Amino acid sequence: MMKKIRLVLLVVLMFLVVNTYIIGVEVQGEELPADSPLRDFQEILYLINYYHVDEMDLEKTINGAIEGMVDSLDPFSEYLSPEEYKEMQIEFEGEFGGIGIVVNPDLTIVSPIKGTPGDRADLRPEDSIIAIDGRSTEDMTQQKAVNLMRGEPGTTVDLTIERKDLEQPIEVHIVRELIEIPYxxxxxxxxxxxxxxxxxxxxxxxxxxxxxxxxxxxxxxxxxxxxxxxxxxxxxxxxxxxxxxxxxxxxxxxxxxxxxxxxxxxxxxxxxxxxxxxxxxxxxxxxxxxxxxxxxxxxxxxxxxxxxxxxxxxxxxxxxxxxxxxxxxxxxxxxxxxxxxxxxxxxxxxxxxxxxxxxxxxxxxxxxxxxxxxxxxxxxxxxxxx
Missing domain, CATH: 3.90.226.10 (2-enoyl-CoA Hydratase; Chain A, domain 1)
Known part of the structure; x- marks a missing residue:
């Protein structure tokens, strides 16, 4: 399935570059049926490219389509940009600047890491992060939120937290540290x-x-x-x-x-x-x-x-x-x-x-x-x- 999707996108890009009408593109040797969702995708991409009032940013549009596909699956699936994927890999090296918490895709805290700034700030499992430095986390991806909370040791980050047993959100001011995890x-x-x-x-x-x-x-x-x-x-x-x-x-x-x-x-x-x-x-x-x-x-x-x-x-x-x-x-x-x-x-x-x-x-x-x-x-x- 991955090969098929990537081939469809490749074919779409090739046809866009040469300004060729892309409806009816063959995938893996077979023309897409009229009721195929992939055919709809091709048609919409064509219409955006030729009729939207502004020139299409192809990379942005394709990335948006990919993210939309993945978001429709389940909360734990996500598309990672090159920058986001690199940031995710840093954690497995065991050393990074941040506050030391693990969050879910919906930005509820799974756990603070023992002995880290997040732990000392009394962040708790099931706390919900609703803003980072005053920026709402609504519609924010998990990796984007993680990137915002990481940073140079000694710098600060402010989290707005909703906690189940509290009526009002609380503000938590945290100083980032070098997170070295003794696993x-x-x-x-x-x-x-x-x-x-x-x-x-x-x-x-x-x-x-x-x-x-x-x-x-x-x-x-x-x-x-x-x-x-x-x-x-x-x-x-x-x-x-x-x-x-x-x-x-x-x-x-x-x-x-x-x-x-x-x-x-x-x-x-x-x-x-x-x-x-x-x-x-x-x-x-x-x-x-x-x-x-x-x-x-x-x-x-x-x-x-x-x-x-x-x-x-x-x-x-x-x-x-x-x-x-x-x-x-x-x-x-x-x-x-x-x-x-x-x-x-x-x-x-x-x-x-x-x-x-x-x-x-x-x-x-x-x-x-x-x-x-x-x-x-x-x-x-x-x-x-x-």
Whole structure:
């Protein structure tokens, strides 16, 4: 289908350049039927080119047509200009100037990244960004908004935020910083409990988690906490690898696509898995790859899921780079947990719900996980995680 669309556009451009009437153009050797929407597209492009009061900006018109096509699909599909695609790639390098938040296509916040200006400014999951530096975000693309929020460290950006429990929008003034994301953080809590926090599922996160698990076991850890709170997701394959550190065998996730049989992804058998007692922390900002891991662990009853219901993103996007440096990000599948659950919009329900207490001196959700492990597996006196 992509080849067909690109060929149609190429044919249209060729005919426009030589001022030739384009109705009835053949595509892949066959003339378009009279009722074909592509024929309508050709006719409208011709009429605009020859009869609009102003000379047509061909590139602008074609880009508008492409964006319109993609916008009609679903909220997570989008056309990225060369500049927008380059900006998106910067994030995966792990270092950029900005405020450190992850947003949805509708510009609601999925999660602030731990320790960043957005986190310190108390931006929260499900906050809606309605203006950036006084500029309305209505009809603004996700990547355009991200580009506006990024900038040189030390510069400022003002966000206008709508929050569910507030009647009026709030203004948030934030100073940009160099965002260096430590994607995996590990530590021991006391002598017995290992702790792993994943900020985002980028390249090699699965390998780093597996190495950390092996080190913790060598140190004599007796239980483990996997913290996926405010982790917006990332690379699908890394989610499979992370789950493989905790599940011995079987299916991790399956993907249903339009024209192919289900893709079933099993555990990475090259990874050593641990049998240590496990608690997984999630919240409203845990999405996509985070939910793949939490869903698999929950389905296999491999550990306890604790916290708040996760975000609920059960679709898979693929990137199709174009020759001119632009790219199409498009939803190409839906994923299902090992038990066949489709969690889109529903999220992963925790086995034990624990609200985050902003007035608590510390991290009450993490302390609840430690207390559960102490009482259930270690029979020790509970000590605050600190």
């Amino acid at each position: 995996v953080e590990t530590k021991m809590i006391g002598d017995d409990i290992a702790y792993i926090f994943i900020a985002e599922f980028v390249k090699d996160v699965g390998q780093k988690v597996n190495e950390a698990v092996k080190e913790f076991e060598a140190q004599g850890a007796r239980a483990l906490i996997l913290d996926l709170r405010s982790d917006p997701g990332g690379l699908f394959t890394e989610a499979v690898d992370v789950a493989s550190s905790f599940i011995s065998s079987g299916k991790v996730v399956s993907i249903k696509q339009r024209f192919t049989e289900d893709d079933i992804y099993g555990v990475n058998t090259s990874f050593r898995h641990t049998d240590l007692p496990l608690v997984v922390l999630i919240n409203e900002g845990s999405a996509s790859a985070s939910e793949i891991v939490a869903g698999a662990i929950q389905d296999y009853q491999r550990g306890i899921i604790m916290g708040k219901t996760s975000f609920g993103k059960g679709t898979v996007q693929s990137i199709f780079p174009m020759e001119n440096g632009s790219a199409l990000k498009m939803t190409t599948g839906r994923y299902y947990t090992p038990d066949g659950r489709f969690i889109h919009e529903a999220g992963i329900q925790p086995d034990q719900e624990v609200d985050f207490d902003r007035e608590y001196d510390g991290d009450n959700q993490l302390d609840a996980a430690v207390e559960y492990i102490e009482e259930t597996y270690l029979n020790n006196n509970f000590k605050k995680a600190g």
